[in-house]
Amino acid sequence: MCHRPCTPLCRLPLLGSETDPCYSMCSQNEFSQQMADDSFSDSPGRSSSEALTEKNRQISSMVTDREIGQNIINLELPPELMAVIFAMTCHAAFKSFRRRNIVHMQKTTPFTLGQVCRHWRAVIWSTPFIWSYVSLQLSSSPGRFQTQVELLGDWLERSGTCPLTIELFYSGHSQMHSHLVQNLTELLATNAHRCQVVDFALPSQWYANVVKYNFTILTTARCEDLVSESAGEKGKSNVFQFAPLLENIHLLASEIFIVNIKWERLVQISLQHVTLEECFFVLAKTPNLTYCCVAELNSGHDVTGTEVELRFLKDLVILDPPWPYVDRLLGHMVMPSLESLHISPRADFEFLSLPAIVDHAGCRIQPLKLDNIKLKSSTREQEILHFLHALPSLVFIDISFSSWAHEPIQHLFTDVLMCQSHAVPASDTAIAGFDDTRSYLLPNLRHFSCSGPVGVSIVWFYDILADLLQTRQLLASSRPDAMAKLISYEVNGMPLAGNSNLRVLTFGCSAREKLKHLVDDGLRLKLVIDGKSLL
Numbered sequence: 388m389c390h391r392p393c394t395p396l397c398r399l400p401l402l403g404s405e406t407d408p409c410y411s412m413c414s415q416n417e418f419s420q421q422m423a424d425d426s427f428s429d430s431p432g433r434s435s436s437e438a439l440t441e442k443n444r445q446i447s448s449m450v451t452d453r454e455i456g457q458n459i460i461n462l463e464l465p466p467e468l469m470a471v472i473f474a475m476t477c478h479a480a481f482k483s484f485r486r487r488n489i490v491h492m493q494k495t496t497p498f499t500l501g502q503v504c505r506h507w508r509a510v511i512w513s514t515p516f517i518w519s520y521v522s523l524q525l526s527s528s529p530g531r532f533q534t535q536v537e538l539l540g541d542w543l544e545r546s547g548t549c550p551l552t553i554e555l556f557y558s559g560h561s562q563m564h565s566h567l568v569q570n571l572t573e574l575l576a577t578n579a580h581r582c583q584v585v586d587f588a589l590p591s592q593w594y595a596n597v598v599k600y601n602f603t604i605l606t607t608a609r610c611e612d613l614v615s616e617s618a619g620e621k622g623k624s625n626v627f628q629f630a631p632l633l634e635n636i637h638l639l640a641s642e643i644f645i646v647n648i649k650w651e652r653l654v655q656i657s658l659q660h661v662t663l664e665e666c667f668f669v670l671a672k673t674p675n676l677t678y679c680c681v682a683e684l685n686s687g688h689d690v691t692g693t694e695v696e697l698r699f700l701k702d703l704v705i706l707d708p709p710w711p712y713v714d715r716l717l718g719h720m721v722m723p724s725l726e727s728l729h730i731s732p733r734a735d736f737e738f739l740s741l742p743a744i745v746d747h748a749g750c751r752i753q754p755l756k757l758d759n760i761k762l763k764s765s766t767r768e769q770e771i772l773h774f775l776h777a778l779p780s781l782v783f784i785d786i787s788f789s790s791w792a793h794e795p796i797q798h799l800f801t802d803v804l805m806c807q808s809h810a811v812p813a814s815d816t817a818i819a820g821f822d823d824t825r826s827y828l829l830p831n832l833r834h835f836s837c838s839g840p841v842g843v844s845i846v847w848f849y850d851i852l853a854d855l856l857q858t859r860q861l862l863a864s865s866r867p868d869a870m871a872k873l874i875s876y877e878v879n880g881m882p883l884a885g886n887s888n889l890r891v892l893t894f895g896c897s898a899r900e901k902l903k904h905l906v907d908d909g910l911r912l913k914l915v916i917d918g919k920s921l922l
Contacts, residue, residue, distance in 0.1 A: 466510050469507070469510050470510055470511075470514040470516070470517065473497070473500055473507075473510065473511055473514070473517050474514070474516050474517045476495050476500065477495055477496060477497055477500070477517055477520060478520045478552075479495070497511045497512075497517050497518060512545070515545060515546050515547030515548070515549050516546075516549050518542055518543075518545040518546040518547075518549075519546045519549035519550060519551055519552065520551075520552045521539065521542055521543070521546075521551065521552070521553045521554065522553075522554040523535060523538075523539060523554065523555055523556070524556050524557075524558075525555060525556065525557040525571075527557075527558075529564055529567060532567050533567055533570070536567065536570050536571050536574060539571075539574060540574055543574070543578050546581075548581065549581070550581055550582075550583040550604060551578060551581045551582045551583060551584075552582075552583060552584040552585075553575075553582060553584070553585050553586070554585075554586040555585075555586070555587055555588070555589060556588045556589075557588065557589050557590060557593075558588075568593055571593075572593065575600070576600055579600040579601055579602050579603075579605075580601050580602070580603045580604070581604070582602055582604070582605050583604050583605060583606055583607070584605075584606065584607040584608070585602075585605065585607075585608050585609070585610075586608075586609040586610075587608075587609070587610050587611065587626075588610075588611040588612075589611070589612070590612070591612040591613065594610075594612075594613060594624060594626050600626065600629060601629050602627060602629060602630035602633065603631070603632075604632055605627070605630045605632060605633050606632050606633060606634055606635060607633075607634075607635040607636070608627060608630070608633060608635070608636050608637070609636070609637040609639070609657075610626065610627075610636075610637070610638060610639070610641065611639045611640055611641070612639075612640050612641060613626065613638065613641035613642065613645070613646055623645055623646075623647040624641075624642075624645050624646050624647060625647050627646075627647070627648045628647045628648065630648065630649075631649070631652075632652075633648060633649065633652060633653070634652055634653055634654040634655065635653070635654060635655040635656070636648065636653060636655075636656055636657070637656075637657035637658075637659070637680075638656075638657070638658055638659070638661070639659040639660060640659065640660040641661070643658070643661055643665035643668060643669060644665065644668065650669065650672035650673050651672060651673065651674065651675065652675070653673045653675065653676060654675055654676060654677050654678070655676065655677065655678040655679075656669065656673060656676060656678070656679055656680070657679075657680040657681075657682070657704075658680070658681050658682070659680075659681075659682040659683055660682075660683050660685055661681075661684065661685065662684065662685050663684055663712050663715060663716060666681060666684070666716055667693070667695065667716075667719070670695045670697065670720070671693070671695055673697075674696070674697065674698070674699075675699055676697050676699065676700050677699050677700060677701050677702065678700070678701065678702040678704075679697070679700060679702070679703055679704070680703075680704035680705075680706070681704070681705050681706070681708065681716070682704075682705075682706040682707060682708075683706065683707050683708075684708050684709065684712045684713075684716075693719065694719050694720075694721060695719055695720050695721070696720075696721040697720060697721070697722050698721075698722075698723055698724060699724055700722045700724060700725055701724055701725060701726050701727060702725075702726070702727040702729075703722065703725055703727070703728050703729070704729040704730075705717075705729070705730050705731070706729075706730075706731040707731055707733060708732075708733065709733060709735065710732075710733065710735045710736050710737050713736070714737070714740065714744070717744045717748065718744055718747065720748055721747070721748060721749055722748045722749065722750050723748075723749045723750060724750065725748060725750035725751075725752065726750070726751070726752065726753045726754065727752070727753065727754040727755075727756075728752050728754070728755050728756070729755075729756040729757075729758075730756070730757055730758075731757075731758050731759050732757065732759075732760060734761055734763065737770075738770040738771050738773070738774040739770050739773060739774065741774050741777075742773075742774060742777035742778070745777075745778065751780040752778050752780055752781060753780055753781060753782040753783065753831075754782065754783040754785075755775075755778065755781055755783065755784050755785070756785045756786075757771070757785070757786045757787070758785075758786070758787045759787060759788075759789050760786065760787070760788045760789060760839075761788070761789045761791060761793075762788060762789075762793060762794040762795070762796070762839075762840075763793050763794065764793065764794055765794055765797065767794070768794070768796060768797065768798060768799060769798075771786070771799070772798065772799060772802050772803075775803065775828075775829065776828045776829070778829075779828070779829060779830060779831065780831060781829055781831060781832055782831050782832065782833050782834065782871070783833065783834040784803065784829075784832065784834070784835050784836065784837075785834075785836045785837075786799070786836070786837045786838075786839075787837070787838045787839055788837075788838070788839025788840060789839065790839065790840055790881055790882075794842070795839075795840040795841055795842025796837065796839050796840060796841055796842060796880075797842045799837060800837060800852065800878055801848075801851055801852055801855055802828075803828070803829055803832065803835055804827075804829075804852075804855040804856065804859055805827070805828055805855070827859070827870060830869065830870050830871060831871045832871060832873065833871050833872070833873060833874045833875075834873075834874055834875045835873070835875070835876050835877065836875070836877040836879075837877070837878050837879070838878075838879035838880070838881070839879075839880070839881065840880070840881055840882060841878075841880030841881070841916060849898040849899075849902075849921075850897065850898045852898070852902075853897070853898040853901035853902050853905075854901070856873065856876065856901075856902070856905055856910070856912075857901050857904075857905060859872075859873060860872060860873060860905060860908065860910065873910055874909075874910070874911060875910070875911035875912075875913075876910065876911070876912055876913070877911070877912075877913040877914075878913065878914050878915065878916075879913070879915045880915065880916040880917065881916075881917055881918075882917060902914075902922065903922075906922070
């Protein structure tokens with residue numbers, strides 16, 4: 388929220404008036420800074436009165452320039468356009484849900500922009516849409532909590548009849564005075580019919596008061612700690628029971644079996660800190676999913692699971708899962724429409740087993756993202772390469788390796804460009820015979836990005852890379868039916884954590900000319916080693 392004390396809007400002073408603290412504070416700060424600079428800039432022999440006169444002239448000029456700049460903006464932009472700009476600025480930080488491990492970020496609010504000048508304040512105060520996005524970090528202090536609830540009420544009133552996006556976070560003790568919590572939940576109930584997106588991170592006991600809310604237009608919700616303490620009648624959590632349009636939900640640290648929602652209507656779902664049993668329960672009830680994210684699976688009952696068909700699922704994200712759970716989960720999922728796969732694997736992840744699972748799912752992966760991979764040995768890199776080569780449909784590859792790996796990346800950069808008949812080249816002459824009769828391992832690849840610790844040691848590495856890129860692009864130009872042309876190729880190398888001895892190989896003239904020609908031909912090429920571009 389804003390940095391000034393949270394006060395109901397009607398009590399705020401008019402900006403630009405003598406009662407507005409921001410009005411006088413700005414001038415005082417500028418004058419203090421100028422006088423502080425004065426002690427360093429005065430020339431010897433110059434009188435203090437002359438220096439003060441000069442400083443006053445500079446300050447007057449500075450203030451005049453600022454007022455002129457504001458007047459130009461105010462005169463040249465119509466109020467309608469200014470309102471759109473203000474709304475985009477205030478709403479920009481609401482694009483995606485925050486994660487629990489990310490500190491609640493400070494956002495630009497209507498208060499902040501309203502402190503600039505009277506004209507801005509007039510535009511903001513008269514535009515309800517600007518006030519339709521609300522983010523509030525609730526205080527554990529009862530007095531401040533009550534003031535924040537009053538502020539929220541005034542804020543919602545200024546939003547008129549606009550659909551609302553509301554974020555409410557509370558990290559203090561749950562034993563807040565019951566009448567204060569009731570004031571908050573009643574305020575939410577009054578405006579529930581206007582809520583389009585909600586993000587609640589509240590004590591589980593508070594949700595028991597949030598019953599029979601008519602979330603008439605609610606489409607997206609994120610909620611933490613829907614557990615037994617939040618249940619109402621019949622042991623169910625009914626926060627989103629009356630949300631007929633709800634299609635995107637993120638449940639974190641919640642007991643899935645007590646959540647009472649219309650599962651079959653969901654199109655996107657994210658589950659975090661749930662058990663494998665709960666995953667199977669949800670997936671069996673959500674046949675219309677197009678996006679699914681499962682993060683940090685917890686141990687639970689040992690379940691075998693039954694086969695689940697998600698015929699419309701296109702995007703699957705799996706973050707930090709133990710391999711046995713992934714094996715059982717994906718092994719029972721049929722996903723014929725799946726296109727995008729994002730995995731953040733643990734150290735026990737078995738890449739060699741993934742191709743069979745993908746085949747069973749009946750899908751064609753095109754974008755693939757693997758992040759935070761830890762290389763324990765050189766064989767691990769070969770396992771990843773084997774997995775990539777088993778997916779010839781790949782169009783986009785984005786791989787990042789942890790700097791805390793035991794081994795650096797050595798062959799991945801070049802092997803993704805190889806033919807089936809060539810392993811890692813032993814010399815720069817080993818690639819001389821590439822032609823269109825060869826079968827490339829990743830013929831549809833258009834975008835490749837890789838970051839992590841690099842361990843390239845062969846002196847002809849850049850010659851090999853330049854020849855591989857050049858040959859592939861030439862073949863793609865002559866045989867577009869058999870080979871996709873690379874659009875981007877990016878490598879961002881760094882030393883292993885705790886080891887600053889990274890050998891940076893230099894280009895030969897031949898390799899540099901070839902790479903320059905590829906860039907001129909349209910390839911977006913990025914080669915960065917230890918923060919230094921090699922191009």
